[in-house]
Amino acid sequence: MLNEPPPQSPARIETVRVTRVETDGRFTRLSFHAPEQAKRALAGQFFQVTCHPADEIDSFHTIPLSPLLNRPFSINRWIEDGFSILFEMVGPGTRRLGASKQGDRITVLGPLGQGLAEIPPHVQHLVLIAGGIGVAAFTAFAQLAQQRGVACSLYYGVNRGTDLALRNPRRKGYQSRLLDEFDSLGCRCALSSMLDGSFFPGTVVDLLERDRQENCVPFGDPVEGILMIGCGPWAMINALAKWAMPYQIPCFLLIEEMMGCGLGICRSCVVPGYDIREDGTKTPRNIAVCREGPLIAAERIDWEKKWE
Amino acid sequence: MGMKDNGEFIDMRVDLAGMELRNPVILSSGTWGYGVEAPDIIEQVDSSRLGGIALKGIFYEPRCGNPTPRLAETSGGLLNAIGLEGVGVKAMAEEVLPCLHPRKTRIFVNICGTSREEYARITGELVQKAWDLFDVIEVNISCPNLDCGGMEFGTDPKSAAEVAGAVRKAAEGKPVFVKLAPLVTDISSIALAVAETGAEGLSLVNTYPAMLIDLDRRKPVLAKNFGGLSGPAIKPMALRAVCLVRKALKTHALSTAIIGMGGISSGRDALEFLVAGADAISLGTINFVNPLAYEKILSAMEEIMRDRFAQTGNPEDLRVRFWSGTLTLN
Numbered sequence: 001m002l003n004e005p006p007p008q009s010p011a012r013i014e015t016v017r018v019t020r021v022e023t024d025g026r027f028t029r030l031s032f033h034a035p036e037q038a039k040r041a042l043a044g045q046f047f048q049v050t051c052h053p054a055d056e057i058d059s060f061h062t063i064p065l066s067p068l069l070n071r072p073f074s075i076n077r078w079i080e081d082g083f084s085i086l087f088e089m090v091g092p093g094t095r096r097l098g099a100s101k102q103g104d105r106i107t108v109l110g111p112l113g114q115g116l117a118e119i120p121p122h123v124q125h126l127v128l129i130a131g132g133i134g135v136a137a138f139t140a141f142a143q144l145a146q147q148r149g150v151a152c153s154l155y156y157g158v159n160r161g162t163d164l165a166l167r168n169p170r171r172k173g174y175q176s177r178l179l180d181e182f183d184s185l186g187c188r189c190a191l192s193s194m195l196d197g198s199f200f201p202g203t204v205v206d207l208l209e210r211d212r213q214e215n216c217v218p219f220g221d222p223v224e225g226i227l228m229i230g231c232g233p234w235a236m237i238n239a240l241a242k243w244a245m246p247y248q249i250p251c252f253l254l255i256e257e258m259m260g261c262g263l264g265i266c267r268s269c270v271v272p273g274y275d276i277r278e279d280g281t282k283t284p285r286n287i288a289v290c291r292e293g294p295l296i297a298a299e300r301i302d303w304e305k306k307w308e
Numbered sequence: 309m310g311m312k313d314n315g316e317f318i319d320m321r322v323d324l325a326g327m328e329l330r331n332p333v334i335l336s337s338g339t340w341g342y343g344v345e346a347p348d349i350i351e352q353v354d355s356s357r358l359g360g361i362a363l364k365g366i367f368y369e370p371r372c373g374n375p376t377p378r379l380a381e382t383s384g385g386l387l388n389a390i391g392l393e394g395v396g397v398k399a400m401a402e403e404v405l406p407c408l409h410p411r412k413t414r415i416f417v418n419i420c421g422t423s424r425e426e427y428a429r430i431t432g433e434l435v436q437k438a439w440d441l442f443d444v445i446e447v448n449i450s451c452p453n454l455d456c457g458g459m460e461f462g463t464d465p466k467s468a469a470e471v472a473g474a475v476r477k478a479a480e481g482k483p484v485f486v487k488l489a490p491l492v493t494d495i496s497s498i499a500l501a502v503a504e505t506g507a508e509g510l511s512l513v514n515t516y517p518a519m520l521i522d523l524d525r526r527k528p529v530l531a532k533n534f535g536g537l538s539g540p541a542i543k544p545m546a547l548r549a550v551c552l553v554r555k556a557l558k559t560h561a562l563s564t565a566i567i568g569m570g571g572i573s574s575g576r577d578a579l580e581f582l583v584a585g586a587d588a589i590s591l592g593t594i595n596f597v598n599p600l601a602y603e604k605i606l607s608a609m610e611e612i613m614r615d616r617f618a619q620t621g622n623p624e625d626l627r628v629r630f631w632s633g634t635l636t637l638n
Contacts, residue, residue, distance in 0.1 A: 004345070013600060050597075065384045065540050065573070070597060093381075109599075260379045260386070261596040265341040267393045268379035272372075286372055286393060291345065308375070 004264060004291050008117060009040040011110050011263075015054045018104045019082065022177070027088050027133070027165040028098040030106075034082035037108065038075075041083060042115030043140040044229075044254055044295040046074045048262040049085065051093040053104040067093040070109065072259045074137035074294065077181070086136040086165060086178070112262050114295050116229070116252075119144065124225035125151040125218035128187075129204055129240055131232020132158060135165055135178065137254055137294075141229060142187040152187040153218055157204030157236065160196045174198060188217070204232075205239045212247070223247045229254065229295070234306070241298035251298040257289045264291030271296075272305035318610050319627040322359070324588050325483050325508035325565040327443060329359040329414055332582065332628055333602050333609075336569055336592035337362035337418035337446060337487070338390065340599075342404045358602060359588055360414030362511075363404065365448050367420055367457075368430050370396035374453060375531040380520050385539030385571065386593055387518055389453040389532040392420055397430045405441035415441070416485065420448040422457035424474045431478035445482055447475050447507075450489035450514035452536045462489035462514075465501035473505040485567065487511035488549075490542075495549050496556035499564075503557060509565035511590065513549045516542055539571050539593040546570020547584050554585025554633055573601075575608025582631045 020031040037047070048070035071093045073085035089098040100106065119126060126145045128138045135156055145152035156179075158164055166177040182189050191199040192207040200207045212219040218226055230240040231254035244251035260266035270286035276299065277283075284302060287293065320331035335358065342363050373393030380387045395404065400417065408415060417434055421427040431445055449471055451458035461467045472486050486502045488495060490513035499510055515536025520529040528534070550568040557564055568586030572578050573594045581589045594601045609628070617625040624630035 013598065067381060068384060068386060068539055068593070068597060069381050258377050258379055260388075261599065263341075263599060264345040265339065265599075266379065266388070266596055267341075267373060267390050268376070268388065270373070270376065270378075270393070 004288065005114065007112070007291075008042060008045070008114055009111055011112050012037075013107065013109045015105050015107045016082065018100050018102055018106060021100060021102055022166060023098060024165070024167050027086065028094075029076060029084050029086045029166060030097065030100055031079055031084040032082045032106070032108070034108070037111065038078050038083040041075050041111035042117055043144045044074060044115030044137060045111040045113050046072045046262070046294060047085070047108040047110030048072055048112065048259075049097065050107040051096045053100065054107050055105055067096060069093070069260060070262065071097065072112070072262055072290070074254065075111070075140050076136050077139035078143055086133075088133045088165070109262065113290055113293055116141065116144065116295060119148050119150050120227065122225060123150060123227040125153065125227075127153050127155065127218055127226055127228045129155045129208065129228060129230040129232070130157065131204060131236035132163060133165065134230075134232035134236075134254070134256070137231055138229075139178070139181055139185070142182055142185040145187065146185045151218065152185070154182050154187050154189045155192070155204045155207055156189060157192045157194075157207070157232070158196075158199075159194050161193060161198045203239065204236065205243050208240075208243060223249060226250070228252070230298075231256070237298075238303055238306075241301070241303070244298065252295050253298050253301070254294045255289045255296055256294070259290050262290045264288045272302040273300045274302060276300060317626065318613060319629075320606070320610070322588055322629045322632070324567070325485075327414065327483065329588060330356070331359045331606060332588040333358060333578065333606050334360040334362060334414075334416070334567060334588055334590040335595060335602065336590040337416070337448070338364050339592045339595040340364075342395070344404065344407050354603070356412055357606060358413040360416055360443070362416035362418050362446050362590065363400075364394055365392050365418040365420045365451070366394045366397055366400050366430065367392065367422075368397050368426050370394065370399065377529060377531055378535075380529040380535070382520055382537070383541065385537050385541035386596075387520055387530060387535035387537050388515070389530045389535035391453050391532065392451060392458075397433045401434055401437035401441075405438045409441055411441070414443040416444040416446045417442045418446040418448055418487070419475075420451060420454075420458055421471075424471050426457075427471050428474040428478040431475045435478065435480050435482060439482075443483070444509075445475060445479055445484050446511055447471060447484060447486045448514070450487050452489070452515060452517040452534065453532060459489050462498065463492050465498045468498050469501040469505050472502045472507045476506055483508040485509035485511050485565070487514055489514050490545060490549050490570075491516050496552050499553040500556055500560060500562070503560075503562045503564040507564065509567060510553060511567045511569065512553055512586070513546045513570050516545065540573050541571060543571035543577060547580060550581055550586050551584040551635060551637075555637070572605070575605055575612050578605055578609050579612060579631055582628065583633070583635045585633045585635065587629075587632050
């Protein structure tokens with residue numbers, strides 16, 4: 001708690017306007033007019049977003065009563081005058097937010113947490129590994145890679161082709177606006193699916209291993225110059241961390257946890273982890289995902305304790 | 309003293325067990341950390357607009373708390389079973405409190421123990437090492453999320469009084485506030501037992517023991533099965549507790565101070581707690597939704613007081629301390 005790193009950029013509570021709503025009925029992307037917030041945010045950082053439009057909140061109360069808590073969303077991408085968030089409508093909060101209309105005013109707190117300030121100079125290829133809606137944060141990383149002239153690949157694992165975010169439900173096949181955007185950012189996309197023959201059959205980590213065995217881009221022999229960032233369910237990011245270790249590929253994870261405040265105060269979103277000193281010695285302690293993450297080096301997680 | 313209005317001043321000062329607070333709004337323990345975690349947000353917190361802050365509870369030793377999930381949302385509230393993850397008394401006295409010095413608001417150090425001796429030991433160490441760095445010791449005998457300690461002392465008048473007495477003795481005159489558990493057979497008898505030890509105040513109330521179930525998995529949502537319910541959902545129950553305790557104290561001619569809390573999310577809520585008998589109020593869950601909520605609530609209280617004064621012309625309506633305990637029961 002006391003030895004946690006300081007925030008990377010100043011967080012503010014502000015009300016922003018929804019400029020665009022895109023939805024496929026299951027996944028929704030909201031774009032906000034928020035030039036200042038977008039300028040302050042790093043890829044991987046998040047905002048705490050109130051589920052209700054600001055104008056609907058009872059004037060007597062300073063908060064909406066249900067859903068009560070804000071929802072944390074990584075920035076999905078930068079747009080000309082702000083940023084977007086992308087989410088799956090699964091519960092009362094995301095469904096309420098998904099019903100937002102263009103012009104609604106929504107209160108956001110952020111940017112929060114630790115993101116990727118810069119791609120380290122030795123990195124030639126940024127490899128993004130997503131499981132399901134874990135893909136939501138990655139457009140921003142692909143934008144950063146493009147700006148810096150660093151090659152970028154997306155490995156995206158879904159259960160079925162219909163689980164791809166922002167798919168056009170009226171078109172046959174698996175065309176997705178999100179994947180088109182990665183294409184146009186020069187980011188190579190590789191898809192895997194557990195239950196659908198259209199893509200590589202298996203997990204996204206199986207797909208990584210196949211590409212490595214076949215020395216496909218980005219994996220040369222030896223494997224070097226790669227930075228991996230994974231986001232998805234715990235089982236997936238654990239498998240990814242285990243896979244990356246023997247090849248000594250630097251691997252960061254964007255951790256998803258149930259959050260209360262987003263500021264490191266309520267201690268809800270902690271994961272068991274370590275402080276690692278330069279000599280390699282590890283001191284165990286709880287890592288608050290909202291404050292020290294969501295971007296956390298894979299070796300800082302205590303996986304055994306996590307699965308206890 | 310506050311804003312000038314038609315020649316009259318709004319006066320938000322309150323007296324809490326002999327201490328003057330510049331206004332009655334306090335931030336509850338566990339909902340603002342140690343006041344040092346979010347410096348960028350804290351920069352925006354004008355401490356001179358806060359009555360006080362109760363720091364996150366500590367045991368003698370540092371603790372890592374319960375497994376996750378530790379938090380879950382429900383209609384109008386949330387359940388937590390954080391389990392008092394905390395830094396311990398040494399870091400509190402040597403790192404946290406010096407960081408908050410010079411203090412711009414009243415600081416409540418919240419303590420918890422697994423035995424009467426632990427409570428007394430923490431108090432002794434705070435008094436010895438950090439006397440000048442805090443204002444109040446708040447004794448948590450009401451945390452529902454611990455395997456041992458916490459609430460077990462808060463559900464029985466005798467053991468509650470024993471802990472309160474032990475802390476008072478070790479506190480060497482620092483005001484002692486005891487935070488009570490609400491889900492008990494008779495909160496008044498526990499409050500009276502604590503008040504009779506000479507404890508300066510009561511914090512009413514902690515969270516209500518509760519649970520949520522994940523129907524698909526047929527499992528509790530929280531890793532510890534049960535947690536404490538807080539937020540607007542508990543406000544009417546917390547109000548009742550404050551009302552009952554104030555009535556019992558009055559009957560026994562005791563003037564023990566009360567900090568009212570439980571789901572306060574508006575200026576009206578805050579004033580209702582004062583009217584019910586609290587001398588000050590504390591904000592909890594709402595801080596997670598908006599860490600700067602205290603400002604809005606304070607402004608809303610002032611607005612309601614001015615409106616009331618405009619109707620009644622009674623200058624007491626502009627002095628918040630005169631709102632306390634003005635409830636008339638039917």
